Amino acid sequence: MSGLRPVICTVEGRISTKAQRIKRFRERALDDWKNELHAKYTKLEEKCNCYVSGFLTSHPDIKNRPIIINPEDEYGTKRFVCTTIRRTLVPYPELHDCQKCAEFVARFVNYEPLANDVATEELTTVIASPSQTLSWAIGDCFEMSTLLVSLLRGANFDTYVVAGLAPLWIRQQDQTHMQCSFKERSTSDSSNPCIEISINDDNFQQRISSVKGNLKNSLGLHSWVLVKPSTTHDLSNNRALFIETSTGVIYPVNKSPYTQLYCLWSDENYWVNVDDESGMIDVDLDNRQRWIAMFPAKTPGIPPIPPRSWVNSFEIPKERFKRRYPNGMRSITLDKAKIEFFGSGVDAQGLQARVTFYEDVERTILHECTEIFEPNSRVDYMIRRVRAPGKMKFEELFSQKNRFAIKEVEETGGVQRGLTFYSQIRSDGLLERVEELGLFTEYFEDRSDCLSRRKIFLAKTSSDEKKHKNVEYLDLGTCLGMADVVQIEDYFGPLNDKTSRQSCILSRLFQLNKGDIITNFSCEHEVIQQSEVNDCSAELQLLQKKAIKEVKVIQNEINEIRQLMYLQQTSKNLTFPTQKVVIVQPDVQNVKDNAENGDERIDYLAPYLMQVDSKMPLSKVAARSVRDACLRGFKERLIERGNIMQARLDKAKRELFASQETYQAKRGRTLQEKNAFEKLCSDQTFKIKVLETRISLHEQNAISKFKALESMLDSDDRLKSLH
Numbered sequence: 001m002s003g004l005r006p007v008i009c010t011v012e013g014r015i016s017t018k019a020q021r022i023k024r025f026r027e028r029a030l031d032d033w034k035n036e037l038h039a040k041y042t043k044l045e046e047k048c049n050c051y052v053s054g055f056l057t058s059h060p061d062i063k064n065r066p067i068i069i070n071p072e073d074e075y076g077t078k079r080f081v082c083t084t085i086r087r088t089l090v091p092y093p094e095l096h097d098c099q100k101c102a103e104f105v106a107r108f109v110n111y112e113p114l115a116n117d118v119a120t121e122e123l124t125t126v127i128a129s130p131s132q133t134l135s136w137a138i139g140d141c142f143e144m145s146t147l148l149v150s151l152l153r154g155a156n157f158d159t160y161v162v163a164g165l166a167p168l169w170i171r172q173q174d175q176t177h178m179q180c181s182f183k184e185r186s187t188s189d190s191s192n193p194c195i196e197i198s199i200n201d202d203n204f205q206q207r208i209s210s211v212k213g214n215l216k217n218s219l220g221l222h223s224w225v226l227v228k229p230s231t232t233h234d235l236s237n238n239r240a241l242f243i244e245t246s247t248g249v250i251y252p253v254n255k256s257p258y259t260q261l262y263c264l265w266s267d268e269n270y271w272v273n274v275d276d277e278s279g280m281i282d283v284d285l286d287n288r289q290r291w292i293a294m295f296p297a298k299t300p301g302i303p304p305i306p307p308r309s310w311v312n313s314f315e316i317p318k319e320r321f322k323r324r325y326p327n328g329m330r331s332i333t334l335d336k337a338k339i340e341f342f343g344s345g346v347d348a349q350g351l352q353a354r355v356t357f358y359e360d361v362e363r364t365i366l367h368e369c370t371e372i373f374e375p376n377s378r379v380d381y382m383i384r385r386v387r388a389p390g391k392m393k394f395e396e397l398f399s400q401k402n403r404f405a406i407k408e409v410e411e412t413g414g415v416q417r418g419l420t421f422y423s424q425i426r427s428d429g430l431l432e433r434v435e436e437l438g439l440f441t442e443y444f445e446d447r448s449d450c451l452s453r454r455k456i457f458l459a460k461t462s463s464d465e466k467k468h469k470n471v472e473y474l475d476l477g478t479c480l481g482m483a484d485v486v487q488i489e490d491y492f493g494p495l496n497d498k499t500s501r502q503s504c505i506l507s508r509l510f511q512l513n514k515g516d517i518i519t520n521f522s523c524e525h526e527v528i529q530q531s532e533v534n535d536c537s538a539e540l541q542l543l544q545k546k547a548i549k550e551v552k553v554i555q556n557e558i559n560e561i562r563q564l565m566y567l568q569q570t571s572k573n574l575t576f577p578t579q580k581v582v583i584v585q586p587d588v589q590n591v592k593d594n595a596e597n598g599d600e601r602i603d604y605l606a607p608y609l610m611q612v613d614s615k616m617p618l619s620k621v622a623a624r625s626v627r628d629a630c631l632r633g634f635k636e637r638l639i640e641r642g643n644i645m646q647a648r649l650d651k652a653k654r655e656l657f658a659s660q661e662t663y664q665a666k667r668g669r670t671l672q673e674k675n676a677f678e679k680l681c682s683d684q685t686f687k688i689k690v691l692e693t694r695i696s697l698h699e700q701n702a703i704s705k706f707k708a709l710e711s712m713l714d715s716d717d718r719l720k721s722l723h
Contacts, residue, residue, distance in 0.1 A: 049080065067163070068081055071084075073126070073127070082265050083311075084310075085146055085266060085311075087154045087267060104324065106144070106245060108137065109138065110326055111141070133146070138326075145162070152225075158228040158230040159226065162223060162264045164262050170244060171222050175333060182198075226240060226253075268295075271292065313660065336360065338363060340353065344374060357370075369386070391412075396409040406419060406420075406557075406558075415437060416435065423445050428444070429445050430443075431444055441455050454488065454551075457487035458474065458486065487513065488551065490507060620721045620722060623722045627713050631709065635706060653688060656684040660681070
């Protein structure tokens with residue numbers, strides 16, 4: 001019993017269930033015709049298998065090393081490991097980015113540790129295809145690495161599946177020593193900034209040093225991905241990178257937790273490390289003293305490359321891509337932090353991620369909570385919210401699309417609240433507003449009247465107190481009640497290009513509780529004060545009314561956005577705003593015949609009335625026949641139009657798949673050919689999306705058009721005998 005290794009499980013308690021999955025799959029596939037098809041090799045596969053056997057026989061030192069050559073697929077057929085990689089270009093631009101694609105695979109697929117992580121002559125016995133891994137949404141390190149390499153190679157990244165040794169915390173998917181940070185990424189839509197969460201493992205060397213002498217005992221078999229710089233993709237500092245597929249974390253090759261490389265492969269070749277005892281991580285595949293390639297280039301009698309992948313082309317359905325996580329949610333525990341990810345449409349408030357920071361390692365004392373929302377998923381267009389109970393701090397960030405152009409709300413200690421606005425898209429130039437007890441201060445920029453700052457002095461409303469007639473009420477919103485505006489003080493900046501003010505006014509004070517207006521002028525180096533009591537001029541009275549109106553308008557906007565935020569938080573069935581392309585469909589009754597007779601409407605009954613005597617009043621039977629024939633013909637035309645669009649969509653998909661097949665079958669591609677292929681795939685993907693949108697709109701509008709025609713026929717006088 002002492003020789004048995006303990007069962008490896010992740011920090012979430014997940015163990016390997018691969019044997020049970022494979023067993024159930026093969027039992028169901030016994031009578032499947034695909035099983036017989038997969039059991040047969042093509043001529044190229046047979047030739048490749050013979051060459052691989054001869055290569056291993058001629059290199060006995062390699063044969064006895066811990067490498068993986070011919071694992072079984074999910075059907076039980078032995079496959080050369082290079083042919084399990086299937087280059088696939090998915091129509092999601094986000095997955096054409098190396099880090100984004102790695103994070104997607106790590107969070108979409110549930111990671112399971114290897115049942116046996118001891119480095120033997122045959123590292124693993126079964127590797128499922130990338131398509132099956134996606135279908136299960138479960139996989140071990142080899143299957144997740146194969147899936148990630150398939151996606152990245154489809155996006156023209158130079159990637160490889162690596163097999164070697166890794167520490168225990170890597171194999172357990174333990175991220176409790178990692179940190180996370182936020183960064184704002186600009187998008188094509190400048191009004192919608194994208195806030196990303198990045199996880200880094202900068203302290204892994206401290207983790208290694210803490211293990212000390214037990215590091216060797218904690219090492220075990222693992223697989224990850226190597227990404228090398230290429231002509232199409234420049235990596236950071238033009239250096240190769242390792243991607244840990246179980247977490248999506250990226251490491252530089254010279255600063256990674258991996259200690260030994262046994263072998264690596266792609267869909268083009270297979271390399272064996274013959275100098276892995278040196279303890280040095282070297283990924284220079286041209287170094288013949290360290291790496292031996294199984295398929296030398298252009299050697300007579302030797303297959304130049306492995307055969308084409310036996311894996312069928314696969315795709316990620318749009319619905320599953322939006323959900324991103326197998327159950328719609330994913331939780332990750334970090335160092336003094338916890339991240340919760342939510343798929344699109346899973347959370348009623350539009351929540352995309354929640355990051356909670358703690359004061360202690362045990363994660364019991366809350367420090368700060370940051371919530372990130374999907375763009376355009378909320379009626380208030382909030383994109384981030386930060387709450388720090390210990391500091392009594394509360395922040396909210398909004399995109400430019402909210403109709404009040406509010407940018408950020410920050411509340412501190414419950415005694416002060418600051419609001420920042422997108423001043424460039426507001427007509428009043430409001431930049432910032434600071435609310436304190438009894439005082440509101442507003443800051444402006446680029447106004448025609450050069451107003452730069454405004455102070456609003458408030459007092460508690462009292463019905464017993466006698467007020468001046470100029471005192472105005474200000475509604476502070478729900479739960480806050482009303483307040484009296486007793487003074488408004490405006491400050492003006494220097495003249496600018498937009499100014500319409502001729503005199504150089506420094507400030508103007510409206511004392512509403514006294515009925516006074518005090519204006520300060522600047523004359524060279526002297527400040528002159530002018531006061532008007534009670535009987536103010538009509539011009540100043542208008543300025544006072546304008547200032548009061550602006551104060552109330554801004555306050556009403558703030559009250560309204562508070563109401564929207566409250567509704568967003570309390571309502572589960574709130575309709576979220578979505579940005580849709582509006583295509584105006586002509587109404588059946590307003591369709592024009594042609595350009596020459598633009599005022600004449602199409603007469604849908606005309607072709608069918610020609611079959612009867614339309615000059616005579618139609619009998620009930622004839623009217624019924626004409627009506628049914630008209631509706632039947634219109635329905636057939638709608639169906640025919642839908643079939644035409646569907647045929648075009650199927651053709652576009654076939655062309656895209658054929659292009660991918662041709663491109664993947666061709667080796668030795670030039671940069672010009674790669675760029676041309678990327679442009680072709682981009683154009684075809686756009687065409688497919690347009691056709692899918694048109695089909696969806698046609699399906700939605702077909703029913704309404706049919707009902708509109710029925711209503712029009714029911715009101716037609718020529719069919720009045722039906723009623």
